[in-house]
Amino acid sequence: MFGKKKPEEKKRGAEYVTEQPASEQKPSLFSRIARRDWSRFRIVIGAMLFCFLWMVLWMRAVYLQVIVGSDLAQRAQEQHEFTEQVQGRRGILTDRNGQVMARSVEAQSIYASPGKIADKRKVANALGPILQIEPKVLYERLTKTKRHFIWLKRKVDDMTAANVANLNIPGIGRKTEYTRVYPFKHMAGQLLGFVNTDGKGLEGLERSLESRLQSPAVEHVVRRDAKGKRFTLIGHDQPKQGEDIKLTLDMHIQYIAEEALAKAVKTYDARWGGALIVEIKSGDILAWAQYPFFNPNSYSEYGTLIYRNRLAQDALEPGSTFKPLVMALALQDRKITPDTLINCEGGRWSGKNFSIRDTSIQGTISASRVLRYSSNIGMAKIGLSIGKKRYYNYLRNLGFGQRTQVPVAESRGILRTPKDWSQVDTIATSFGQSISVTGLQMAQAYLTLLNDGVYKPLRLIDEDIVADIRPRACSAQTAAQVKAMMRDVVEAKDGTGRHARIPGIEVGGKTGTAQKADRRSKTYGSKRLASFVGFLPASNPEFLIVVMVDEPTRNQFGGVVSAPVFSEIGGKVMAYTGHMAQPVIPKTVAKAEEAEPAKSKPKLRPLKLAGLSPPWEQVVEVRVKKVAEMDLPGKLAKASKRVPDVKGKSLRNAVELFARAGVVPEVKGSGNLVVRQLPAPGSQWPEKCPEGACVLWLSET
Numbered sequence: 001m002f003g004k005k006k007p008e009e010k011k012r013g014a015e016y017v018t019e020q021p022a023s024e025q026k027p028s029l030f031s032r033i034a035r036r037d038w039s040r041f042r043i044v045i046g047a048m049l050f051c052f053l054w055m056v057l058w059m060r061a062v063y064l065q066v067i068v069g070s071d072l073a074q075r076a077q078e079q080h081e082f083t084e085q086v087q088g089r090r091g092i093l094t095d096r097n098g099q100v101m102a103r104s105v106e107a108q109s110i111y112a113s114p115g116k117i118a119d120k121r122k123v124a125n126a127l128g129p130i131l132q133i134e135p136k137v138l139y140e141r142l143t144k145t146k147r148h149f150i151w152l153k154r155k156v157d158d159m160t161a162a163n164v165a166n167l168n169i170p171g172i173g174r175k176t177e178y179t180r181v182y183p184f185k186h187m188a189g190q191l192l193g194f195v196n197t198d199g200k201g202l203e204g205l206e207r208s209l210e211s212r213l214q215s216p217a218v219e220h221v222v223r224r225d226a227k228g229k230r231f232t233l234i235g236h237d238q239p240k241q242g243e244d245i246k247l248t249l250d251m252h253i254q255y256i257a258e259e260a261l262a263k264a265v266k267t268y269d270a271r272w273g274g275a276l277i278v279e280i281k282s283g284d285i286l287a288w289a290q291y292p293f294f295n296p297n298s299y300s301e302y303g304t305l306i307y308r309n310r311l312a313q314d315a316l317e318p319g320s321t322f323k324p325l326v327m328a329l330a331l332q333d334r335k336i337t338p339d340t341l342i343n344c345e346g347g348r349w350s351g352k353n354f355s356i357r358d359t360s361i362q363g364t365i366s367a368s369r370v371l372r373y374s375s376n377i378g379m380a381k382i383g384l385s386i387g388k389k390r391y392y393n394y395l396r397n398l399g400f401g402q403r404t405q406v407p408v409a410e411s412r413g414i415l416r417t418p419k420d421w422s423q424v425d426t427i428a429t430s431f432g433q434s435i436s437v438t439g440l441q442m443a444q445a446y447l448t449l450l451n452d453g454v455y456k457p458l459r460l461i462d463e464d465i466v467a468d469i470r471p472r473a474c475s476a477q478t479a480a481q482v483k484a485m486m487r488d489v490v491e492a493k494d495g496t497g498r499h500a501r502i503p504g505i506e507v508g509g510k511t512g513t514a515q516k517a518d519r520r521s522k523t524y525g526s527k528r529l530a531s532f533v534g535f536l537p538a539s540n541p542e543f544l545i546v547v548m549v550d551e552p553t554r555n556q557f558g559g560v561v562s563a564p565v566f567s568e569i570g571g572k573v574m575a576y577t578g579h580m581a582q583p584v585i586p587k588t589v590a591k592a593e594e595a596e597p598a599k600s601k602p603k604l605r606p607l608k609l610a611g612l613s614p615p616w617e618q619v620v621e622v623r624v625k626k627v628a629e630m631d632l633p634g635k636l637a638k639a640s641k642r643v644p645d646v647k648g649k650s651l652r653n654a655v656e657l658f659a660r661a662g663v664v665p666e667v668k669g670s671g672n673l674v675v676r677q678l679p680a681p682g683s684q685w686p687e688k689c690p691e692g693a694c695v696l697w698l699s700e701t
Helices: 029-035 039-067 069-080 120-131 135-144 158-167 204-208 251-267 296-301 319-332 367-372 376-384 388-398 423-430 439-450 476-491 563-576 589-594 651-660
Strands: 009-012 015-018 081-086 100-112 150-156 172-181 201-203 218-224 230-234 272-279 284-291 341-343 348-350 355-357 364-366 508-518 523-536 543-550 604-606 621-623 666-668 673-678 695-699
Touching: 039 069, 100 158, 120 135, 120 150, 120 158, 135 150, 150 158, 150 172, 158 172, 201 204, 251 272, 251 284, 251 543, 251 563, 272 439, 272 563, 319 367, 319 376, 319 388, 319 423, 319 439, 319 476, 319 508, 319 523, 341 367, 341 376, 348 376, 355 376, 364 367, 367 376, 367 476, 376 423, 388 423, 388 439, 439 476, 439 523, 439 543, 476 508, 476 523, 508 563, 523 563, 543 563, 651 695
Parallel strands: 666 695
Antiparallel strands: 009 015, 081 218, 100 150, 100 172, 218 230, 272 284, 272 543, 341 364, 348 355, 508 523, 523 543, 604 621, 673 695
16 A cells, blocks of 8 residues: 555646656756757867868869859950951042042941840830831841841931930940042942942942052950940051042043033933043043943942943944954055055945945945945955954954953953954954944054054053053054044045034044844844044044943934034033144045046056955955045046946936036936946047937846
């Protein structure tokens, strides 16, 4: 009964808790941990944690300094430093008198840094009206790009730049650039060409002289703070300015040429027209005109057909303007003389592989009149007397089939090698077909001819150039003979170039009406190139003028379309340069020829036609004498004692010749060409002409 006293049970709510004596209770975990000495443990843990953090920091430092250090340094440099291309002013183009034709002026360009723009929609709405860009378009450009720099608008006017600056929008900035300005607008536009937005030449002289006009770019290093503000500039090298170039053009003469040319192109509803004016003594090109006009200030508004420099890049068949050059070769090689009589076959000549027709009906005429009447048949026979190799080398010496020394983009034209020449090619080349040349090449060839046959390069830049060493094309005597023939083309009453006359001064020249090939049919079509090449004054040439009017529709003849352009330009140029003080009274060709003394009986020798077999070889005879009276057209001739040969002549010419002797012939048949006559040529004139004794039979062919 007397055992240990049971512990008391106390009721805690619905449960009973048995209490034990304090001496018998075990210490709790927390009490045991609380009673333990943790000071040493804390020191160890702290040391370990410190070492770990120290290792992490060292590893991070090694990673940043060693592994990615160079990349981070470059990124930091890009954030605070950047390089920009600084370009100087592009060179100025001036005419011979110092008139500025093209120059560069400062302009402001607007750019954006999209990453620094907080509210792009608001910025787009604010800048759109100022920059004249649709806000929607501007917003898309700002949001869709991943670039840190974009151009918003290049080379704006000063007012637009000031309005943008007044907005003071973060991320929107301005940069100074240069814009190209052409003060004379369309004058010499195709020659000058234009530059793109970055200032690089794309056409004309701007492109061909790019290396001289352009300013070499210089790299500058710029620093900026965290807000992007520039605060220092490292580097002191300033960009060099582009080279200023003085051209040989005279803007007064350029205006004269463009005015006359535009009038002709509009009057005859032509495709385009071009004109070159050259000072013969120096070879300087004084004017380079082309119509329709092209204004390089707004080049984006024009198509390639307008700003194309056709005078240098379009190679076309020259037509009859080529004939004086061929005539010079034949005279130089003594194949003919100016008085050589050539049978022009009454306006039509046919062979095995060719058929040639003239616009005028001529019989046997002198070589000088072949040029005056622009006879294709006469020139064909002259051309056949020249060897193909000699022919080719001569044309090469004149500059055909190759580029000139003028610094423009130009075509070589088409001049095939002699081995590719057929008989037909030789014939066709003699009157300006089967060969393609540019207006610039024609000017170069005629400059050589007018310089007494010595090659003189054309100049477009007012500086000394090294001329190619070429054989002399012809002698001074030959050149003088051709110049005299070209003078007759204009000054003679029956010359084809009489519309090129200038009152008070004698001029020389040659008309051209070249057929244009049809690419589809691969034959000659109905379109023509009307041209005229002339010089003035005739006695001592100072200026050479080349006029080309392509595809005129209201009239196609060079003597009608282009010759008056030459006359207008030549007269004004002579007045402008002060050469009209002493007018020259032209002498008629008839009076000059009538005053010539009679020569002895002519010696005859056959004109050998290279590559042409008999009987054509025997058709042409050379008479070493001055032109006889009966070789002249009827209205200028005096009657001889014997009946003239009028076969192949026009009815009007034949009747006039008979009328000089007091004989009125009877006309039979229809047409305009005399094919048979009575009395026979060379017989004595009958004292009376009874019915049936003096008859002219006509035919249409």
